[in-house]
Amino acid sequence: MPDLLDVLLAGGRRADRVTHVEHLPPREGTVADWPSWADPDLVAGYRALGVTRPWRHQVTAADAAWSGRHTVLATSTGSGKSLAFWLPALSAVRAEAAAAGRPGQVAASRRATTLYLCPTKALAADQLAGLERLLVAAGTRDVRVATCDGDTDQTERRWVRDHADVVLTNPDFLHWSLLPQHARWDRLLRGLRYVVVDEAHAFRGVFGAHVAAVLRRLRRLAEHHGGSPTFILASATTADPAASTARLVGVPPEDVVAVADDASPAGTRTVVLWEPPLMPGRDPFAPDDDVDGTEGGPGAGGDAPMSSKHRTATAETADLLADAVAAGARVLAFTRSRRAAESVAATAREHLDEVQPGLGRGVAAYRGGYLPEERRALEAGIRGGDLRALATTNALELGVDISGLDAVLIAGWPGTRVSLWQQAGRAGRAGGDGLVVLVAREDPLDTYVVHHPEAVFGAPVEATVFDPENPYVLGPHLCAAAAELPLRSPDLALFGPSTRGLLDALVEQEWLRRRQSGWYWTHAEPASRLTDLRGAGGEPVRVVEAATGRLLGTVDAGAADASVHEGAVYVHQGVTFVVDALDLEASVALVSARDVDYRTWSRWLTTVDVVQVRAERRAGPVTWGFGDVDVTSQVLDYAKRRVPDMSPIGGDVLDLPPRTLRTTAVWWTAPEPVLAEAGLLTGGDVPGALHAAEHASIGLLPLLATCDRWDLGGVSTAMHADTGCATVFVHDAYPGGAGFAERGFALGADWLRATREAIASCGCAGGCPACVQSPKCGNGNNPLDKTGAVAVLDAVLAHED
Structure with missing residues (x-):
């Protein structure tokens, strides 16, 4: 196969699109001896599968877990984290099974069990397939392994409850089924030796807070049934993994052993930062297809005047994907939306079929929302070689075992450096060389990243951020816990210091009843229905x-x-x-x-009402606030745009109900003296300036907080009823908040300085997606005033120390 980077550069014709190339050096692996406690048959099974000796980090983590210490293994994609948790877990199952059946011995009162939790059903299915291969290679018949989730029928569930030693599932199944029916799962909980939490870095924000509550409920019920599990977490490389693990599980950080020294081998990985070219003149307010997903195409070319708008990351990635596949490469292309995954796959198929009829059949889309059987077929296709490439959302970012990939294309900054390196780790697995190309979207953060490589290569990965005591999350879980088993005073410390006050509020609201012996759930309906771990806000x-x-x-x-x-x-x-x-x-x-021959984009209206101010500070006439808000949104109408030229061809009005979200927000005000300093009271566009500043600030906050643009929302107004003046709000897009807006409040001036720099340094004339346009604006990016945004930010920052 020819040099893949040369292929993508098209003989130098695309060389001007590369802003930086980083060659990450190879790493030699360091092995260790198999632990003396490891089951010999399992060791033989691993050897039969090609693992002659384990990597050092695998043994370090497995030893800690075997000794009963809560353990987190935070190493790179493809570093063999699964061996570190399956070796102690399966060895414990086999040891106790052997003790129970040994002649002359009294049967053991319990048999060791393991509960494996991961964010997706696909990953659980993948781990089951790997376990079955190991057990066959080991020649063992005494370990019973099964998946159990919402798709499992009742007959199979009964078998799992009665017989399975290792149950692979997800936190959702624990919440909806296993914990509310814990009496039926007594055998599993009584013998629970290990709880494995895979891809633990995925449990962040509100989802992380939900999972933290579920794990505390699990610990409580396991203890009630006589179990005392050790937690083993596997994670991407994150900052301070011990602290994140302790917060997720609900134990002191000193009780967690963190293993982060990756001893697995790695080939040379070439990481390319890529900015698509400027395009001929286009509608400046046309939707950005990198997010909404329909392909706009490169335009007519020729002598058309160049605009300040770059070609979409979706279009660019589709071209690169087609070129790589035509050269014989196996590729994953990560996109930022379901629609973009479909678009990249469809466009790449068209390009390939033009080269050779039928060649496009080797490319498919992979995303959430597909039926389980479709996802399994696609996973099998890319593993087996029937498919050469998948255009995927982050559904394949997690640890589904897809090895031997030559390249990974990433259409748009994935939100965090943790996610970037998780996706990049798919290229060149098993110690081989790999190519990674990050294609910038027209977004302030993407533009900043590809022109500031130090933001990628010189910065540490982020910590996993979530708040286990978010009252909007914890309250319903306390109700669920009380329904499972009445809450007693000794239980409260498990759920955190704010638990007692929250229980009092739940009693006052008549969700729970207080008795001398504890707190009780007395309603007929299941308490688990009060909340949804994924924050979907209702049935899909x-x-x-x-x-x-x-x-x-x-x-x-x-x-x-x-x-x-x-x-x-x-x-x-x-x-x-x-x-x-x-x-x-x-x-x-x-x-x-x-x-x-068209696609559709909806338009909506959003308003914000301040419910409670939690914190406030003043900088001269400027007021910074953080607190609880009600965000009300209503989809009003939609527009049709013809593809590929994106020309508008009509639309229609919609009659849909408003939806209100109670969350947290950070806001800053620009009263009349500040607007006057910015020169906006003498003919300036106040709404446009504030709107542009709002968009850019949302785009830059992910550089400072562990989130991405889709975790946030915003509203700007020239006069807000609650503040009495011009105000910009940025809010968390989750019920109860997720800690991102609070981070913005804490970093206020630094955040706005980065925002101001991103706008001012953009080379466009009047504002573009790389600075002040937003891919998710409900008002079609209108009005926007780039110059006014810089002026108002300068005026606000002038009052900061």
Whole structure:
């Protein structure tokens, strides 16, 4: 195969798009001896699979777990973390099984069990396949392993409850089924020796807070049934993994052993920062297809005047993917949205079929919302070689074992450095060389990153941020815990210092009843229904083909209004469907297959009301605030744009209900003296300046907080009723907040200085997606005033020390 970077550079014709190339040096592996306690048959099984000796970090972590210490292994993608947790877990199962059946011995009262938790069903299925290969290679027949989740039928669930030694599932199943029915799972909980939490870095923000509560409920019930599990966490390389693990599990940090010294081998990895070229003149307010997903194409070329808008990352990635596949490479292309994954795959297939009919069949899309059998077939296809490439959302960022990839393309900054290196780690696994290309979207953060490589290569990875005591998260879980087993005073310390006050509020609201013996759930309905771990805000909307009744996939409830409203275009594996009807009560969108030459984008209106101010500070006339807010959004209408030129061709008005989110926000004010200093009171565009500053600040906050743009929202107004003056709000996009807005409040001046620099240093004339336009603006990026944004930020920052 030719040098892949040369292929992507197209003989030098694309060389000007590369802003930086970093060659990460290879690393030799360091092995260690198998632990003396390890089951000999399992060791023989690993050797039969090619693991002659384990890596040093695997043995260090396995030894700590075997000794009963809570352990976190935070090393790179493909470093063999699974051996570190399966070796002690399976050895414990085999040791106690052997003791129970030994002649002359009294049968053991319990048999060691292990509970494996991961964020996705795909990863659990992948781990099951790996375990089965190991057990076959080891020649063992006495270890019973099974997956159990929401897709498992009742007959199989009964077998798992009664017999399984190792149960692979997810936190959602614990919340909805296992913990509420813990009496049925007594055998598993009584013998619980290990709880494995895989891809633990994925449990951040509100989702992390939910999982922290679930793990505390699990610890409480395991102890009630006589179990005392050791927790083993596997994570990408993160900052301070011991502290994150302690916060997730609910133990002191000194009780956690952190293993972060990666001893596995790695080949040379070449990381390329890539900025797509400027395009011929286009509608400056056309949607950015890198996010919304439909391909705009490169335009007409020729002598058309160049605009300040770059080609979309979706279009650029599709070209690079097609070139790599045509050269014989195996590739993953990560995108930022489901629609973009479909678009990259479809465009790459078209390009490849032009080169050689049928070559495009080697490329497919992979995303959330597909049916389980579709996902399994795609995973098998890329592993077995029937597929050469997948265009995927971050659904494949986690540890599904797909080895032997030549390259990874990343269409847009993935939100955090942790995610970047997780995705990049897919290239050149098993010690081979690999190529990684980060293609910038037109977004302030993407533009900053590709022109400031030190932000990628010179900065440490982020810590995993979540708040286990978020009252909007913890309150419903306390109700669930009380329903499982009445809460007693000694239990409160497990859930954190704020638990007692929260319980008093739940009693006052009549969710719980207080008795001398504890707190009780007395309602008929299951308490687990009070919350949703994924924050979807309701039952997923099923997308059903009206003519056949075929289920195509699902859409999160919170996204349904904007993405599967009546008249919306829905794309599934390259086939276009138009939504005939959206029934929000039944959570069903009925669609019909139609070959249309346009895509749809919705428009919505958002307002913010301050509910409670938690913290406030003043800088001269400027007020900074942080607190609880109600964010109300309503999808109003949608526009149709023809592809590929993105020209508008109409749209329609929608009649959808408003939705209100109680969350947290940071805000800063610009009263009249500040607007006067900025020169905006004498003919300036105050709404446009504030709107532009809001967009850019949302784009830059992820550089300072562990989040990405999609974890945030914002509103700006020239006069807000609660503050009495011009105000910019940036809020967390999750119920109760996720800590991101609070981080913005703490870093206020530094955050706005970075925002101001990003706007002022952009070479565009009047504002573009690289500085002040937003890919998720509900008002079509109108009005926007780039110059006014710099002026108002200068005026605000002038009052900071």
